[in-house]
Every structure is written in structure tokens, then in C-alpha cells.
Amino acid sequence: xxxxxxxxxxxxxxxxxxxxxxxxxxxxxxxxxxxxxxxxxxxxxxxxxxxxxxxxxxxxxxxxxxxxxxxxxxxxx
Numbered sequence: 001x002x003x004x005x006x007x008x009x010x011x012x013x014x015x016x017x018x019x020x021x022x023x024x025x026x027x028x029x030x031x032x033x034x035x036x037x038x039x040x041x042x043x044x045x046x047x048x049x050x051x052x053x054x055x056x057x058x059x060x061x062x063x064x065x066x067x068x069x070x071x072x073x074x075x076x077x
Contacts, residue, residue, distance in 0.1 A: 001042045008049030011057070029060040036064035036071050043071045050075050 004019055016032065017025040025031060036043065045061055047053065058075075065073045 001044065002039065004043070004045045006045060006047045006053070006061075008047065008052035011053050016057075029054070029057045032057065033060040033064050036061070037068045039068060039070050041070060043068075045071065045073045047073065047075045048077065050077050 006019065013025060013027045016022070020032065020035060022031070022035065036045075045065075047058070047061065050058060061073045065071045
């Protein structure tokens with residue numbers, strides 16, 4: 001199982017690249033969506049301080065959880 005803990009206070013391009021271990025990330029949230037849609041094992045994304053995260057990134061997480069049954073998003077504010 002994969003677990004990613006996303007803290008809205010820390011989110012920037014470098015943080016997301018390192019958290020998801022992406023080889024390249026230019027800030028396009030669609031890349032995060034595509035990455036998460038490719039998972040074939042249970043994946044949980046725990047988000048804290050979500051009000052400090054760009055809504056487009058939240059949307060990418062939520063779309064990935066809707067389109068991939070292995071991905072679940074928890075917003076823990």
C-alpha cells in the first residue's frame with residue numbers, strides 16, 4: 001500500500017516532486033492526476049491544511065480517486 005501525506009503548508013513544485021518521487025515535474029497538476037491514475041495498488045493520500053493548497057491540485061487528487069478505484073483521498077482539516 002502506498003501512503004502519501006500532503007501538508008498544504010509545504011506544497012510547492014519541489015515538495016510534490018519529492019513526495020511522489022517524480023523524475024520530472026513542472027508544476028502541471030495534470031501530471032499528478034495521470035501519475036495517480038496509473039497505480040495498481042491501494043494508495044491513500046492524506047491531506048492536511050488543504051485551504052493552503054491550490055484548488056486545482058485538490059481537484060486533481062479527487063479526480064484520480066474517482067477514476068482509479070485504488071486511490072483514496074482523505075482531507076483531514
